[in-house]
Amino acid sequence: xAAQETVDHKYVYDFSEGNKDLKExxxxxxxxxxxxxxxxxxxxxxxxxxxxxxxxxxxxxREPDGLAGQIESHxxxxxxxxxxxxxxxxxxxxxxxxxxxxxxxxxMMETVLNVGLNDQSVxxxxxxxGGLAGQAASGGADRFAWDSYRRLIQMFGKTVCExxxxxxxxxxxxxxxxxxxxxxxxxxxxxxRGLVDAYKKIFLEHTGREFPQQPRxxxxxxxxxxxxxxxxxxxxxxxxxERIPADLGTAVNVVTMVFGNLGPDSGTGxxxxxxxxxxxxxxxxxxxxxxxxxxxxxxxxxxxxLQELEQLDKSSYDELLGIMARLExxxxxxxxxxxTIERGKLWMLQTRVGKRxxxxxxxxxxxxxxxGLIDLDEALHRVNGxxxxxxxxxxxxxxxxxxxVAKGIGASPGAASGTVVFTSxxxxxxxxxxxxxxLVRRETNPDDLNGMIAAQGILTSRGGKTSHAAVVxxxxxxxxxxxxxxxxxxxxxKRFTVAGQTVNxxxxxxxxxxxxxxxxGEVPVMPSEVVQYFExxxxxxxxxxxxxxxxxxxMTHADGKxxxxxxxxADTGADAARARRFGAEGIGLCRTEHMFLGDRRELVERLIxxxxxxxxxxxLAALLPLQRADFExxxxxxxxxxxxxxxxxPPLHEFLPPLEQLAVNVAVAQERGEDVAKEEALLAAVRRMxxxxxxxxxxxxxxxxxxxxxxxxxxRAIAEAAVSCARNGGVAKPEIMVPLVGAxxxxxxxxxxxEKIIAEVVGDSGVEVLIGTMIEVPRxxxxxxxxxxxxxxxxxxxxxxxxxxxxxxxxxxxxxxFWRYLELGIxxxxxxxxxxxxxxxxxxxxxxEEGRAARPGLKLGICGEHGGDPxxxxxxxxxxxxxxxxxxxxxxxxxxxxxxxxVESGGSDSR
Numbered sequence: 001x002a003a004q005e006t007v008d009h010k011y012v013y014d015f016s017e018g019n020k021d022l023k024e025x026x027x028x029x030x031x032x033x034x035x036x037x038x039x040x041x042x043x044x045x046x047x048x049x050x051x052x053x054x055x056x057x058x059x060x061x062r063e064p065d066g067l068a069g070q071i072e073s074h075x076x077x078x079x080x081x082x083x084x085x086x087x088x089x090x091x092x093x094x095x096x097x098x099x100x101x102x103x104x105x106x107x108m109m110e111t112v113l114n115v116g117l118n119d120q121s122v123x124x125x126x127x128x129x130g131g132l133a134g135q136a137a138s139g140g141a142d143r144f145a146w147d148s149y150r151r152l153i154q155m156f157g158k159t160v161c162e163x164x165x166x167x168x169x170x171x172x173x174x175x176x177x178x179x180x181x182x183x184x185x186x187x188x189x190x191x192x193r194g195l196v197d198a199y200k201k202i203f204l205e206h207t208g209r210e211f212p213q214q215p216r217x218x219x220x221x222x223x224x225x226x227x228x229x230x231x232x233x234x235x236x237x238x239x240x241x242e243r244i245p246a247d248l249g250t251a252v253n254v255v256t257m258v259f260g261n262l263g264p265d266s267g268t269g270x271x272x273x274x275x276x277x278x279x280x281x282x283x284x285x286x287x288x289x290x291x292x293x294x295x296x297x298x299x300x301x302x303x304x305x306l307q308e309l310e311q312l313d314k315s316s317y318d319e320l321l322g323i324m325a326r327l328e329x330x331x332x333x334x335x336x337x338x339x340t341i342e343r344g345k346l347w348m349l350q351t352r353v354g355k356r357x358x359x360x361x362x363x364x365x366x367x368x369x370x371x372g373l374i375d376l377d378e379a380l381h382r383v384n385g386x387x388x389x390x391x392x393x394x395x396x397x398x399x400x401x402x403x404x405v406a407k408g409i410g411a412s413p414g415a416a417s418g419t420v421v422f423t424s425x426x427x428x429x430x431x432x433x434x435x436x437x438x439l440v441r442r443e444t445n446p447d448d449l450n451g452m453i454a455a456q457g458i459l460t461s462r463g464g465k466t467s468h469a470a471v472v473x474x475x476x477x478x479x480x481x482x483x484x485x486x487x488x489x490x491x492x493x494k495r496f497t498v499a500g501q502t503v504n505x506x507x508x509x510x511x512x513x514x515x516x517x518x519x520x521g522e523v524p525v526m527p528s529e530v531v532q533y534f535e536x537x538x539x540x541x542x543x544x545x546x547x548x549x550x551x552x553x554x555m556t557h558a559d560g561k562x563x564x565x566x567x568x569x570a571d572t573g574a575d576a577a578r579a580r581r582f583g584a585e586g587i588g589l590c591r592t593e594h595m596f597l598g599d600r601r602e603l604v605e606r607l608i609x610x611x612x613x614x615x616x617x618x619x620l621a622a623l624l625p626l627q628r629a630d631f632e633x634x635x636x637x638x639x640x641x642x643x644x645x646x647x648x649x650p651p652l653h654e655f656l657p658p659l660e661q662l663a664v665n666v667a668v669a670q671e672r673g674e675d676v677a678k679e680e681a682l683l684a685a686v687r688r689m690x691x692x693x694x695x696x697x698x699x700x701x702x703x704x705x706x707x708x709x710x711x712x713x714x715x716r717a718i719a720e721a722a723v724s725c726a727r728n729g730g731v732a733k734p735e736i737m738v739p740l741v742g743a744x745x746x747x748x749x750x751x752x753x754x755e756k757i758i759a760e761v762v763g764d765s766g767v768e769v770l771i772g773t774m775i776e777v778p779r780x781x782x783x784x785x786x787x788x789x790x791x792x793x794x795x796x797x798x799x800x801x802x803x804x805x806x807x808x809x810x811x812x813x814x815x816x817x818f819w820r821y822l823e824l825g826i827x828x829x830x831x832x833x834x835x836x837x838x839x840x841x842x843x844x845x846x847x848x849e850e851g852r853a854a855r856p857g858l859k860l861g862i863c864g865e866h867g868g869d870p871x872x873x874x875x876x877x878x879x880x881x882x883x884x885x886x887x888x889x890x891x892x893x894x895x896x897x898x899x900x901x902x903v904e905s906g907g908s909d910s911r
Contacts, residue, residue: 011053012070014077015046020331025050027251029100032351039330041323041348045081046095046255047074049223051102054249057227071223075254082256087215089120091128094148094257097222099229101250104352105238110159110229112222113292114152114257118213122149129262142189144262150192151292153199153211156218160225163206165445171198185290219254226252234449241453241476243871246825258347260340261292265313268292271306271320271337273328276356276474277413277514279363279546283307283321285337286464292340302483303464316346327351332373333382334364355474357413358387359547366550376557377903383554384900385870385893390414390477391551392534392889394525396512404517405499408459408484411470416457416479417510417522420503422491424451431455438509440496442489444469452478457511459518461487461496479513487518534582534892555892558899559583564876565883566894567642569863571595573633579888583895586642586733587634588795588885589863592714593648595630596623596655604655609685613708620713627714631721635732639725644735644795644863644885646774647714647750651691651699659686695809700740704750711738715754719761719769726765735770737795742777744786751790772859775847776800784847788854795885796844798864798872802831805840832865835872845879852880861885870897877901 018026018034026034030048037043049071056064079085084093094116099105117125122145130141157163172184175195179186187195203211212218229235230250239246260268271285285306310317320339323346327335336354340347356364365379374382396402396415418436421427424447427439431454439455441448443462452458452472457479460469464483473480489496494505503509503520510523532538533548567588568579576587596604603622610616634643657665662683669676691697704711715736722732736754741747751771758769773790775781776797784794803810810832821827835841844862851858861883866872868886873894876884878901886894 009052009064009066010070011050011064011067012074013048013050014074015043015048018048023102024248025052025251027051027100027102027253028104028352029098029350030251030253033253033255035330036327036348036351039326041326042346043348044256044258045078046253047078048100049252049254051249051251054227054230054251055247057224058230058249063224068220071219071254075219078254078256086219087116087118087121088124090124092116092121092124092215094121094125095219096253096255096257097219097226098253098255099226099250100253101230101244102248103242103244104355105235105242105244110226110232112152112155112159112225114148115156115218115222116215116257117149117152118215120213121215122146125149129259140263143187143192144259146189146192146196147187147261148259148292150196150199152218153196153203156211156222157199157203157206159229160221161203161207163203167202167206168199171195171202174198223252223254226250234447237449237453238472240822240828241449243829246828255349258340258342258345258349259292260288260342261290262343264289265343266290266341267309267312268340269303269306269309269338271324271339272354273324273335273337274360274364274367276334276336276354276360277410279334279356279360279367279550281367287312302462302485313341313344316341316344319346323348329373332368334360355471357474358390358477359413361387362391362550362554363546366546366553369553376554377561379554380557380561380896380900380903383896385873385897386477388530388551388896389890389893391530391547392528392892394527394531395514396510396519396523397526398523402510402519402521402523405501405520406484406486406518408461408481408487408516408518409464409470410512410514410516411464411467411482412458412473412478412480413514414457414477414479415510415512415523415525417508418456420496420505420507420509421451421455422489422494422496422505424448424454426505427451427454438511440487440489440509441469442491443467444472452476457481457513459484459487459509459511461485461489473513479511481511481513481516481518484516484518535578536581555583555896558896560899561902562895562898563902564873564881564894564898566891566898567644567861567863567883567885568888568891569867569885570634570888572630573637575888576634576637579891580637580641582888582891584641584888584891585883586644587638588644588861588867588883589737590634590643590645591649592627592630592646593650593654595627596648600626601655605682607707607710608655608689609681616707616709620709624713624717627717628721628724631718631734632724635721635725635734636730640731640733642733642735644737644772644793644861645714645718646737646739647701647711648703649700649739651689651695651697651703657682657686659683659690662686695803701738701746701750702740704738705746711750712753712757715757716761719758719767722767722769723762723765726767732767734767735772735793737772737774737793739774739797740777740800741773741775741787742779744783744790747773747787747790770859774863775844776804778804778843781843781847785850785854788851788858791851791855791858793859793861794847794851796847796860796862796864796881798835798840798844798862798866799832801843801864802836802840805836805843806831834869835866835875837875841875841879844876848879848881868894873897874901874904878905 015034015037020031020035023031026048053067082093084091086093094114097112126142126145129144154168158165200211260266267289268291269287274281275284286303287306287309288303334354335351338350361383365382368374369379418438420440421437422440427437428450430437436456438457439451440459443460458469458473460482461484467482470482487496487498496503508522510519529548565585567586568584569589570576570579570587571591607619666676666679666683718734722734725732738750770792772793774797775794848860860881862876863885867884868890884894
């Protein structure tokens with residue numbers, strides 16, 4: 001959509017004009033308000049300003065042509081429908097102005113309630129409220145009106161005019177202190193009038209103008225503030241964390257106000273149709289009497305469980321349960337619902353497919369299949385590899401020594417231990433030093449997002465399962481305990497007290513996001529049930545564990561759907577065995593250089609120092625049986641499955657002491673008069689091989705061509721190990737991979753030597769050995785058609801391909817400037833974490849297409865770290881690779897995502 005819009009372009013939609021499928025245009029909130037209106041549910045009337053209007057505003061810095069008139073037209077229609085005018089001094093219509101992007105971003109953008117109140121209409125609101133329920137005599141209506149007015153000034157000041165929120169909080173605390181209370185509800189109408197005056201002074205001091213009294217000006221400024229909040233620092237950070245595109249923009253919802261702060265027969269709450277923590281069916285949510293909606297999610301006062309609403313207002317409770325059941329059946333998923341009760345009248349303010357923990361995602365998907373609401377393909381679509389990875393984290397191993405000092409609400413599962421910090425800035429600072437931290441707050445707010453990302457876990461003394469801390473933590477997969485009200489948090493003093501004990505910043509605590517328990521000190525952890533299942537120690541068919549059963553069911557379906565095979569990167573028998581238990585179907589990368597470390601380093605030094613052919617041959621002869629034994633162990637563990645062995649890749653100086661350190665050692669020894677002949681020879685060799693940029697120097701295939709016999713020794717060891725395995729009744733399927741090839745002539749030279757050795761060793765044993773190459777140099781990708789003539793397989797080394805494609809060294813740049821590139825939006829995510837589809841991915845696609853064109857049966861795989869990244873797995877499915885390979889722990893993640901790739905691409909054929 002171009003920034004300059006025609007005046008007849010539709011930017012504003014009444015709720016009756018939308019539906020749940022228009023999220024991209026109306027945002028999630030607006031689309032779902034429209035959907036609930038279409039279902040005949042009690043939704044306050046209103047309208048939605050589209051994301052296109054926001055995009056146009058952000059592109060030009062002004063409202064698009066025609067928007068103001070459309071807002072005016074819809075506002076007049078709303079006034080006619082309600083029989084009130086916005087801000088009428090006698091009987092005011094008030095509205096809320098709320099953000100609502102396509103993807104849920106809880107607390108990241110802005111909301112302004114009670115728009116339309118001013119010095120005159122606040123009196124009219126009081127009369128209106130008193131007339132409805134006869135509260136005038138008691139002063140309850142006056143209290144309600146002035147409470148609503150102070151909320152408007154506070155929200156408007158902070159959101160629209162960037163008045164520091166703590167200024168309003170301090171004024172509120174002073175008013176409560178003067179009253180001798182800690183509870184907002186103890187402030188009467190006179191107290192709140194005084195608070196409004198204090199808020200106005202704060203507003204004037206920070207903005208240089210009086211609080212605006214024109215209702216339409218309030219509305220227009222609030223709408224612009226919501227538009228601009230799309231690019232607020234916390235919103236940008238959240239989008240980056242959740243991988244939400246930056247160009248979507250937010251819709252704006254203008255909704256008739258309904259009031260939960262009219263007295264004890266009013267209130268507000270949040271409900272889930274199932275437990276977002278565990279997936280269990282039941283009644284879950286929080287309710288707060290005599291409050292507005294922001295009070296619940298902000299955690300300002302501790303809520304009561306939703307079930308208590310039955311005693312407070314059974315009629316509204318029963319109606320709510322009926323609506324919850326209807327919405328879940330309609331959306332076929334867990335629904336997150338916000339509602340308000342205004343003097344016994346239930347109003348639905350929002351519904352959305354609810355955020356849930358990783359465990360709940362799997363359990364709920366299985367339940368919905370059982371209930372016939374979705375099929376297994378849809379269940380597979382609703383979970384993802386990142387969630388599965390979370391389920392594989394360890395949990396606390398408790399015994400009698402560890403007694404909780406407090407218990408809150410288990411808001412987001414997991415086990416987290418770390419150093420206590422009380423501010424987001426400190427959390428970020430310590431996390432950058434590599435420390436695990438627990439962020440402790442009375443309640444979090446959107447400004448705490450940096451610290452929440454940096455922390456291992458979040459602990460709050462206020463709030464419930466629907467507080468800001470809980471919702472954001474669940475979305476990020478962070479452990480969270482909220483509402484631990486036994487804890488007294490003193491942020492300025494950097495300490496909290498609980499059970500007569502003081503915990504200072506720097507002390508260690510442990511929190512259990514499942515049970516809500518808080519422990520002093522570090523609690524040991526134990527493996528998760530999901531890991532135990534993958535390792536074969538839990539039988540999913542005979543265990544009373546809904547999560548394990550759900551994981552087993554969905555993983556079985558994913559394995560049946562996927563086309564991609566999943567291998568592992570493993571260099572030892574132990575790693576290979578574990579990966580096989582996790583479902584690996586072979587080894588895609590066995591790094592032979594790891595076999596030259598430890599006690600074998602001396603043999604490598606002998607090889608490097610060798611000057612005469614005889615010395616070199618002796619060193620290689622000593623290494624041969626050691627290499628053979630390594631491969632025999634791996635072939636044994638992977639019996640019958642392919643094993644891709646990469647010939648030695650790194651520069652040989654990596655196996656020697658650093659040049660600077662060695663030079664100092666020799667100089668010191670010479671000064672002491674010691675015999676340093678051996679050390680001097682080693683220093684000379686290190687100097688001889690020193691390179692300014694060794695990762696672009698003598699390594700990979702170049703080593704094999706320059707050092708006679710090196711690759712030949714490795715090829716012989718592989719072939720002999722395979723034959724030994726066959727003679728002992730096993731089946732070895734070795735694949736020899738030549739690294740760093742950039743020209744077909746390099747591969748042809750190595751292949752000619754290797755084939756002679758293989759023919760000599762294998763004989764009539766029946767062992768077949770494939771020879772291929774690693775595509776990790778851009779030139780290899782661009783000449784893949786030539787290289788395929790000499791290769792039986794390609795394996796993409798996307799770590800080096802990314803480094804060479806982008807022209808930077810991973811070891812140097814990630815800490816140096818990646819943070820700035822992410823901040824500026826140059827990267828949405830590190831290209832080492834998820835494949836760069838447009839650049840590096842294009843090289844993969846070219847190589848795959850041209851390689852197969854030259855050799856139709858060419859086997860294609862990937863063995864870089866991207867092989868276990870969920871988004872990258874989908875790309876490798878799309879370009880037609882045969883397998884992905886990743887670390888053992890990520891094998892289940894890759895299996896799941898390979899199945900999801902088939903479902904999400906519309907495919908139905910299994911392997």
